[in-house]
Amino acid sequence: MFQDNLKELDIVLNEEQLKQFETYYEFLIEYNKITNLTAITDKKEVYYKHFFDSLSLTTSLDFNQIKNMCDIGAGAGFPSIPIKIVYPHLEVTIVDSLGKRIKFLEQLSEKLNLSNINLVHERAEIFALTHLNSFDLVSARAVGHLALILELGIPMVKPKGYFIAPKGSNYKEELNDSKNALKVLKTELIKENTFSLPYDFGFRSNLVFVKKQNVNGYPRPYAQINKNRL
Numbered sequence: 001m002f003q004d005n006l007k008e009l010d011i012v013l014n015e016e017q018l019k020q021f022e023t024y025y026e027f028l029i030e031y032n033k034i035t036n037l038t039a040i041t042d043k044k045e046v047y048y049k050h051f052f053d054s055l056s057l058t059t060s061l062d063f064n065q066i067k068n069m070c071d072i073g074a075g076a077g078f079p080s081i082p083i084k085i086v087y088p089h090l091e092v093t094i095v096d097s098l099g100k101r102i103k104f105l106e107q108l109s110e111k112l113n114l115s116n117i118n119l120v121h122e123r124a125e126i127f128a129l130t131h132l133n134s135f136d137l138v139s140a141r142a143v144g145h146l147a148l149i150l151e152l153g154i155p156m157v158k159p160k161g162y163f164i165a166p167k168g169s170n171y172k173e174e175l176n177d178s179k180n181a182l183k184v185l186k187t188e189l190i191k192e193n194t195f196s197l198p199y200d201f202g203f204r205s206n207l208v209f210v211k212k213q214n215v216n217g218y219p220r221p222y223a224q225i226n227k228n229r230l
């Protein structure tokens with residue numbers, strides 16, 4: 001059962017939070033019939049591949065010490081909305097380039113009674129330019145190669161703040177290909193939290209980085225990022 005499995009993550013949900021996850025699931029499935037949000041619709045799979053997987057980030061850092069978080073390309077809200085349900089004190093900013101996903105998130109936030117949440121329809125590389133050094137934590141799940149998401153996200157992280165990249169089984173290769181990005185962005189890998197989702201739903205690795213100091217000139221315009229990855 002979801003509640004029992006969450007003990008692995010040191011999470012105990014109260015009645016209200018359990019209901020929020022139920023509402024999240026129901027609204028996601030309903031909205032998914034008219035707008036493409038997720039290919040995963042089976043209830044157990046949504047609870048583990050989306051909710052549990054998102055919440056797994058919380059074992060990597062002490063989230064009580066995190067005040068604000070930016071989630072790049074959250075799509076249907078992963079990983080930041082499940083985290084926000086469990087840590088309501090967090091100020092969450094979601095930046096997604098697809099307006100229909102932001103519209104879904106606006107309605108979802110209302111249904112879940114979430115406050116202190118900013119939903120921005122914008123490309124991250126544009127949004128970042130006006131939000132440099134602003135967040136305690138930035139994350140991006142399933143948005144692209146590690147070097148790409150580091151370039152989009154690290155400029156927004158406060159110096160000494162964190163970036164978490166949830167990755168799959170090819171994480172070592174991506175890390176290897178991101179050595180230059182880490183050097184240029186003055187960022188260091190501090191943890192590799194590897195685990196398997198319950199019920200054999202897959203292998204995951206949450207890569208935790210710390211930004212050592214401010215860095216100027218990033219992110220570059222998207223055409224440049226795409227043409228010449230760091």
Ligand SMILES: C[S@@+](CC[C@H](N)C(=O)[O-])C[C@H]1O[C@@H](n2cnc3c(N)ncnc32)[C@H](O)[C@@H]1O
Nearest residue numbers: 073074075078095096097098123124141142143
């Ligand atoms: C595959 S979905 C992943 C959604 C969610 N993070 C998850 O794990 O289920 C990628 C999302 O990133 C958004 N995206 C891709 N590139 C982006 C960019 N440069 N800036 C903002 N959002 C972006 C897309 O619109 C999409 O919603």
